[in-house]
Amino acid sequence: MAKTTEAKHKTRIYWKDYLYIAPAVLFIGIFFITSIFYTFRLSFFEWDGFSTMTFNGINNYVNLFQDPNFLISVLNTLIWVVCSMVTSVLLPLLFAIMITRSSALTLFKNVFYFPTALSATVGGMIMATLLSTYGLPQIFNVLGKPEWARDWLAIPYVNTFIMILTGVWQGIGLNMLLFISGIRNMDSSP
Template sequence: MQVLTSEKKKNEVIKKIVPNQKGRGRLKKIVPYLYILPAAILVFTFFVSSTIFTFYTSFTDWNGMGEMNFVGLTNYIELFKDGYFLHAILNTLIWVIAAFIIPVLIPLVMAIMIFNSRHGTTFKNLFYLPNAISPTIGSLIIMALLSTYGLPKLLGMLGFESLNQDWLIIPYVNTFVMIGAGVWQGIGTNLILYIVGLSNIPTDPIEAAKIDGASGFRLYKDVVIPLLKPTLVIVLLMSIIGSFKTFDGIWVMTAGGPYRTSETLAVTMYKETFVNGKYGYGSSVATVLSIIVLFISWFYLKRTFKGEEV
């Protein structure tokens, strides 16, 4: 009744604005688009225009203050000759490979274990709690735990003297430590997604499999996991996209050091642009990163909206 009343009021307003029947029909078609017009203007103003500006800047030698001189593909050519950039690509790939395994498998096992548990709500809240902490605060906590007065000192007191050092200043080791910190903070979201996916699985196939003798690992491998595949795809692709854009934790814990050995593409982009003042060069890094993320996002959206083809 309320919907009909609001629809009637809307038609009366349209009649007052446009007395012509044909004009009313056209206005009725346009009205829905007017609701999204403010959001579209904001997106174009703050996202599309910024993207176009960044793309153009990547073809200049702009330093953020002086004149923009067009240099063509020079920045991109230098980019792929730059050892720091190539190393950042390697580190980013390590993050992506880790995203294929750790944030996908660990929450899946945990979700299966606590799904039918009597204390499932308590475990969900417990594991989701780190996700409620900002990445900056989480990184500071990890730094405190891994300082020479934290976990390394405790291990040294237990007889592991070689581990009594600051792990965040050891090249390559710090990358895996930061991946672990990222998993600790992001595991809650994936866990909740898996639990929702398990809740939506129909019981009939599982009951039929149990009657046929399937149980334990075989039941989950042959029945539950295939039925959970749409959720698995979403979790996997979200983890991959997130790994490409990782910045906060790395910047707080190591700032890409020591000697720029722990930089990812996002950190290199920030450092070249805002620390070194090479806006044109930094924009070329941002463009390469954006192309990669857009491709992954397109793949993610395609799989999300065509789940039946997964």
């Protein structure tokens, strides 16, 4: 008899724990999931946001797949995902291995962690200033390389890789610290 009362008490406490996450679950359910379904529903209509909606069927999807800009954006997204995933793991791992074997561990950790402390806006502004016509191109003009003095952000394929490198540059510090702590905690026994 005592065990069943104790089991009921534990069950009540167990269900009370879910009340703490209930507001977050409701918030996600109401605003996130319903917006996905509403957006999917809107994709079958022609609507400018002000006039009345007219049903368009799958014509929006037909037009989407016939648009050459859509295929370019899908390709750019795939390039972005693959490059950023690979470089976000390999570069911090390489730096973590090099830094753990260095005598200036604290200096290197601070240097590589600094971009992580910047906001994404500041990091983007730094890169935009560095690569626009009054950044690196001016340095190349001074060095006597006018053929390299161009607006690097205006070149379509170059700016994609610059944005990838900017994202990797900002995230390299945190990933590197995680790898350093993992390397230090590895068991060195055979």
